[in-house]
Amino acid sequence: MKQNMKSRDSQQQLLLKSCRDTRIASRQLASMDSEAKNNLLFLMADILRSNSEAILIANQKDLQNGTNSGLSDAMIDRLLLNEDRIEQMCHALHQVASQDDPIGEIAHSVLRPNGIRVAKMRIPLGVIMMIYEARPNVAVEAAALCLKAGNGIILRGGSDAIHSNLAIGGCWKQALTQAGFPQASVYIIENTDRSVMDSLLQFDEDIDLVIPRGGEGLIRYVVDNSRIPVIQHYKGVCHLYVDKDADLQMAVRLLIDGKVSRPGVCNALESLLVHKDIAAEFLPLAFKALEEEQVEMLGCEKSRKIINSLKLATESDFAKEFLDLIISVKIMDTFSDAISHIESYGSHHTEVVVTNNIFTADEFVKAIDASVVMVNASSRFSDGGELGLGAEIGISTSRLHAYGPMGINALTTEKFVVRGQGQIRK
């Protein structure tokens, strides 16, 4: 027992030391110029390519273990690497390298009445820990974005992908050395025991932000157990509200794109709200279009009076993220009912109104509390790339620090810089 405690303590000490090394490395990273950082990313792409065989062999082990332990097909697909997917990772590295580097940017520079100049300078956040499940590409793409923003990075992948992650980690080590960066800039956690993750989540002195990527269970676990700030994103229950003044053909188009183009992602539509005045005309159009795409509709009582064959939606269906070809439908008596419904059942992710009425549009934008509010556009645009942020590190549905899709700027912060000529306050 005492022996166990001792070995746990020394494991803790080792972890802490490694995190501190990453913190120290992050100070060097903070003053690296863009050219050096881009060079690192280009090198990493070259090294991934020339090590692709070794990476695929490591990945085969993970796939074999996954098959033996009965992972679902979807999980196996997430885990899978092949030449194509390695090429995609290299492409992502080049894309991140081509993005503007926000570090060092000076903004809001003002001269105060006493002659001191006050400005804000963009700096890296510091050290970021990614906690993820089966996708090995996170070890390349998320790391690249964090490094480009000058942050140290700790990668804690799931046990399912451990061999792939270690192979990719080896490539980072090579790239860091060749590019003249400290080795500790990228710290790959080799021990995937939950107790190790629990320890890491206590190191709020050395880690500035945790970004969990994976299922709701993982994210809730991280939030519940972390002393370090966590970017949260549980789920996306996105609504399309078709107003009485909507262009109904446009509404059908947005409905189909939002529900069908990729039903398994968080910016897909899960619920359709329809103003009562146009319900009799719109619902049959919507039903026909959805039926053609094999989408099942679960409707409220009122909507079933218009389309009798609809299955009745239960109360809980309205809060559900189906991630599948299913959509809930509800008729709204008024515009404010729609606002209240979204308030109650939405997830602060993405909400869409279809309307030709300028006042309804403005009121919707003002009243809806979601990270992305859209007027006459598909919910599927709620994505870093589509919104013009470049590569995306994740989506935040809590309001602090970042709200909505997070690009490179969300991995930075600002410090005040004051320059004077000897001014005192007295």
Next chain:
Amino acid sequence: MKQNMKSRDSQQQLLLKSCRDTRIASRQLASMDSEAKNNLLFLMADILRSNSEAILIANQKDLQNGTNSGLSDAMIDRLLLNEDRIEQMCHALHQVASQDDPIGEIAHSVLRPNGIRVAKMRIPLGVIMMIYEARPNVAVEAAALCLKAGNGIILRGGSDAIHSNLAIGGCWKQALTQAGFPQASVYIIENTDRSVMDSLLQFDEDIDLVIPRGGEGLIRYVVDNSRIPVIQHYKGVCHLYVDKDADLQMAVRLLIDGKVSRPGVCNALESLLVHKDIAAEFLPLAFKALEEEQVEMLGCEKSRKIINSLKLATESDFAKEFLDLIISVKIMDTFSDAISHIESYGSHHTEVVVTNNIFTADEFVKAIDASVVMVNASSRFSDGGELGLGAEIGISTSRLHAYGPMGINALTTEKFVVRGQGQIRK
């Protein structure tokens, strides 16, 4: 026992219900225009003035209890209200009213290649909880700033100031009613038991941010026990580094202002670092000036060779926030030693370099990891008002969301607004 559990459960339910009411109120607050919010603040000032007698009677009770329970003079002074201090609170209300309202601001509006327009709109954070100790003015000033930014506010003051807080809370209730705001916009916690605070700190669905103001003990307690994000600010160990290329007269002026003008605040200087090349010339000047102001110097071995009468500083003195007329002094062999020393002993609050050398200045600004980095200016300017932010809600020494003095903008966030003409992603 079971009875106890039951009553604790029902207390929890009541608390949660009240927080939810504040959340609901915050949605109304979010769409109040500046005129209405300013009107509320003006009304509050009027009501404070006309209720000053009742407030002072309540405050007398707190002071009496404080004296009986042996509160320190400093604590009693923080607790004390009088006509003057009430007038100061009214003045603060008018000042906040006169500040620009950031809510609704649209920034970074870009037209994407597919014709959708993407912009970011500034919105309130939501619901903010202030946890504070003896100063009753927080219930006026912090609340005013949060309300101006459109946030609901929960005020949890210490038991020492409970009567004063409740009296001020009564004024808020009057002002909110008269101005047509929901009562729940300001929620004053009447029960100051720690268990109640512990419960509140779990309500991460209904409270978006906690700002603790008080001693390090309180702040650590809140950080350790909160599921809600906390703005942290433990202490300010601020350094003045006098470079070999410094204007020594300027350095003395900045040293005295930084150490003496208000030694009890967090932006006061606690440590003086002196480059070895100018130490023999500068230290006697510094010593003389500090001695005239009754400041005690604790020096390193090397500095004692220049000024023999210095007391020897212990290792821990260099990490200490004295909040008193004491300063630690250390001679630095090189500029990078100064950077490393600040990295090891600083608190990411405010750091100052005195130098005429442009490269040294730029390198200091780049290398120092602190929320405020200054060149040739007094550390005492590290304050929301002095930096031009208007009223200050606190200082953050952690990097997420806000870093450094926090003005009204730190009480807001941004959502994405997308406007299209029916675009889909396919």
